[in-house]
Amino acid sequence: MVEFGSVKYFALIFACLAGAAIAVDLKVGIYNSIPDIGDDDLASYENLIQDGYTAAYPSNTVDAVVNSSLYDPYGNLEEYLHYDGFDMLEIDTISLPGLVEKGLIVPVDDLVYVPTWNDIFPEALDAVQYEDTYYAYPTLLCGNFLIGLSPATSGNCDLESGRYNYDNFSSILTQCEGLLSSYPTYERLLGGKMNDIYGYYLPDMYVDGYIDMYGSQKAQEAVDNVLAGDIDMSLCSRMTNYVGGCSDETGSPPNNKCFYKYADSYVEESDNIYTDITNKKTMLYFGFSEKLAQIKKDNPGIVAYAAISAPLGDSGYLLQYTDALVVSASSWNSADNEKKAAMIDFITFFTSQSLRESILFGEDLSPQATRYLLQANKQVYSIKEATSDPIIVDLYWALQRGVHTPINDDTVRAEMQQKLMYSGCVCGCDDDDDDDDEQLIFNKEKKAPVDSCLAGEDDCDKAK
Structure with a gap:
């Protein structure tokens, strides 16, 4: 050199x-x-x-x-x-x-x-x-974070203590969800969009969770396994629990606004739930950190108090x-x-x-x-x-645990997304009123029976 x-x-x-x-x-x-x-x-x-x-x-x-x-x-x-x-x-x-x-x-x-x-x-x-x-000469970094917004605080929704492992994180999500009953205008816990330019694609979220569960050197293994049809359903279960915080009583089926119309790479502006954050319908934001600048500009009174890379395993790595x-x-x-x-x-x-x-x-x-x-x-x-x-300070903590994404081909990402969706890796519920609740994989046309999805009938009933 x-x-x-x-x-x-x-x-x-x-x-x-x-x-x-x-x-x-x-x-x-x-x-x-x-x-x-x-x-x-x-x-x-x-x-x-x-x-x-x-x-x-x-x-x-x-x-x-x-x-x-x-x-x-x-x-x-x-x-x-x-x-x-x-x-x-x-x-x-x-x-x-x-x-x-x-x-x-x-x-x-x-x-x-x-x-x-x-x-x-x-x-x-x-x-x-x-x-x-x-x-090349590196200039900017990007990763997906869960960012706490007022009226949540470190006292009633302590995200920082949940950044170390999944057990802590899951417990904190439950604690934070308890705030909703005290603030009637807030319809759900999480805001952001898994499928717009400020949010995850499903393959990236899967790889991010995989390295949390199996180690920072396993990113390429996650990609290879999905392409081979070997999908870790225990990880999918944790992903489902995480994005379950996007569900509410008012949204269109599958009642989870973060994954609604997931099969589209982008969504219509009218379907973008960013406005729900500024309209005080959601307490936490997940997506790219730079979107926080827009949130604060559009709502000067909002306070951001913590930012974490949500851990889905025993370690909190950040797909970078x-x-x-x-x-x-x-x-x-x-x-x-x-x-x-x-x-x-x-x-x-x-x-x-x-x-x-x-x-x-x-x-x-x-x-x-x-x-x-x-x-x-x-x-x-x-x-x-x-x-x-x-x-x-929180972003820097996560960046020190960053792992470069191995997904550098749009064809690979598209194939991974299809395999993850059709496997029922992350699911929601349809709006049928009959007793035979059917799970809806996040593709507008493909459906799968209950046993191929992670959320059970009780979860479906709860989400409706």
């Missing part, structure tokens, strides 16, 4: 310094699937990056593309990297293997700048490797996703020394602790507001602003 102080690095820098500074313009696609809490189409986010880079390197400019119509991190990355003039992209690393196999991005060793890897969470480093070679900056092979290979130096300068700036802190704490926003957008640099969590925020 090339070190920061290598002869190769300084040869490039000295070559650029030998003459007058030459202005270089860069084009970088910025990961933009984040809440727009500034209500400005992420313009403040864009300016934070563009202005910060030019301030640090006055001879250079960058077009930081955050407009999703111009750069979609889940779109045709090959087009962006090879034909559309992007020098770099911030991507979801589930796309990394395909980019490497097509030769579209440059290995870090070839880029002459290597960051301090010790400052990066290990699971993020796992995410940017392919066949033992680094291909990583976003990272990659360099276009086409751009790098055709660049002169001045442009290569400018690209390295941008990587240095974009991965710097100071920018990562500014992003997390929303220093570009007016008024300033914490984004809860998780950073791959561990040092960010040691500053005063982080250690004084109980939610960030």
Whole structure:
């Protein structure tokens, strides 16, 4: 691996310094699937990056593309990297293997700048490797959390004490559910959506629970077993118990709003129960941490007091996703020394602790507001602003137990989802009034008999 102080690095820098500074313009696609809490189409986010880079390197400019119509991190990355003039992209690393196999991005060793890897969470480093070679610079992390919201508190719904193992967690859920009788406007315990852009897909939830039960090294085993049809129904039972907190007396069948219409990747806005959180119909939120910033913006009086990765086994691991900056092979290979130096300068700036802190704490926003957008640099969590925020402290606790997701192929995810649904791994109830209650697997057309699902008839009757 090339070190920061290598002869190769300084040869490039000295070559650029030998003459007058030459202005270089860069084009970088910025990961933009984040809440727009500034209500400005992420313009403040864009300016934070563009202005910060030019301030640090006055001879250079960058077009930081955050407009999703111009750069979609889940779109045709090959087009962006090879034909559309992007020098770099911030991507979801589930796309990394395909980019490497097509030769579209440059290995870090070839880029002459290597960051301090010790400052990066290990699971993020796992995410940017392919066949033992680094291909990207980690920037953002993402994982699903259960976040406590007022009127729940650490005194009446102590989520933190439930983060260690499933027995504690299940007991705490029961304790928290007891609050509902004291607050008639609250219809159920959990809010969030298992199948929208801020929530779990069923395969990811299964793998997350599997590593809780069997260890952090078992993530790939979970995937392989599901694809082979070997599904752990004891884990499914715990998942069913967890999402049972989404059931209420008012929802459409199967009376569990978190899994209703689960077979669709996304749901209609009218069916998105995020509004139920701001309308005070649910006390806890589960989903990506950055959604909390939107919740707090839309309901300034709400208080978030704890965030955990819900443990479904004897350990509380967090299935982790990583976003990272990659360099276009086409751009790098055709660049002169001045442009290569400018690209390295941008990587240095974009991965710097100071920018990562500014992003997390929303220093570009007016008024300033914490984004809860998780950073791959561990040092960010040691500053005063982080250690004084109980939610960030809890998120950091979970991030230290992160495990990189092994699901990096949409075809694999779709096959896992189908096998888990058709096995009856997580089920609900239909709205038939007859005595022969039938369980509804979360697909709008497929049904299965009671004995293929986990919830029994008594649970069905209770949910109705």
